[in-house]
Amino acid sequence: MNAPSLKLVLLLLFSIVTICAASYGDQQYVYRHCVADCASRTDISELPFYLRLLRWNVQQNCGYHCMHQITQRAIQENTNIYQYHGKWPFYRLYGIQEPASVLFSILNGLMHLRYFQIIRRQVNELYQPLKTYYLITSIIGMNAWLWSTVFHTRDTPFTEKMDYFSAGLYIFYGLCVAVIRIFGLQRRKRATMLISGWTAVCAVLYIAHVTYLSSRSRFDYGYNMKACIAVGSLQTTLWLNWSILQYTRWGKKEQRPFAWMAGLSVVLVSCAMCLEVFDFPPYKGVLDAHSLWHASTIPLAPLFYKFLLKDAELDSLSKVDISKKRRLS
Known part of the structure; x- marks a missing residue:
């Protein structure tokens, strides 16, 4: 799925969600x-x-x-x-409004927690300067799924905003990390300045995004959707193009045989989102398209984390080899 078709699918998806709200x-x-x-x-x-x-x-x-x-x-x-x-008639469970979405949100959060622990244990920050950024990715992912759990447990104006803001933070931060890793800012001269500057730009954009939404008398669903689509599409395009490039003659400088993991993961997440297009009343009052979308992301998160781990491992081995050659010379 190329970037234009992906964007079209996402626009269709969020148009349907907007219509359903009325x-x-x-x-x-x-x-x-x-x-x-x-x-x-x-x-x-x-x-x-x-x-x-x-x-x-x-x-x-x-x-x-x-x-x-x-x-x-x-x-x-x-x-x-x-x-x-704005919601289908779900059967609640002890006051929990959407039990299936709550369960799947918890499982997604636990998946991010698992890989937070793996990254912290296996990645050496001496050889992979992006370890902190990868750990923060897991923390922001856990936060996003925590608020998804809270929102689907009890839908209020506050929990709805926190769900949207947390999901937005995950998308904006994902773009931040994608640019740093894909363009190798950590390997360039003045790496600290470049990374700090780009991170500050992303932070300012996200703060402006949240400030605008918070200042409105009514939550601007349309703007929020367009902003997340734009940032998410850009991130998907970057990872997909970078992954493909690793298997061409232009990618020979740092060809990585596991690059397919990054490209496939962002494509599968985008495809999983298409479940929302098939909006239907919940089966037996429990399972609907939105809960199935949450279920489908559970096995997809490990694919991207495994890419990050293999990527960090290769960088570590390369730096160890360089250190050995310097000592021998």
Whole structure:
């Protein structure tokens, strides 16, 4: 999949997500009447402790039950199933709104934790100056999946923003690391100045991105999607082109037989995102396209981390050989 087609797929994907946000279900008279009637007959003290712990109120709890009553009727009558407040009708688990997405987000986070520990143990910072950047990649990945877990557990304006901001940070930082590694800034003269300068540029861009979104009276979903698409597409294009270059005569200076891992991982992640295009009501009220997208990324993270480890190992061996030759001479 080349960069233009990837961008087209991503634009289609996020257009669908934006359209879905304007849901019809919660606009129905039958739903609104049901919620109003339920709320008038229910006291907050009647809610189970775990619901109150996760800050469910009477209105929201009534909305949950009314949504499923209407959905069950639609299934029996074979009529359309609608979204409510921008979400499909999921079955919650002890107050957790989207249990499958929560589970898969936790597993993704654990995968980043595993490779954080492996990188810390196996990569020698004396021979691989980017070790700190790779460790921070894992930390930012863990943070992104932590907030994904929180958001899918309980959707509030705050948890939604933290989910978006954390995912954005992972994308922006990914571009930062991609440029440093692909263009070999760590090997150039004044490497520290170049790396620090580029990192500062990425940090300023991300801060400006978050500041703009935070200053709006309503969250600008359209802008956020376009910004993430632009940064993510650029990162994907860089890794893909670099990977291909390693198998051509132009890449002979530092040909790496494992470069395919980097290119394949970014392509597979982009393909996995296409699951969101097939937006459908959750199977058995649990599995939907979004949760499957989260599930598909679990086995993909190791592929990129294995590339980083092999890359660091090769750099270490090269520097050890150079040191030996200098000592012998």
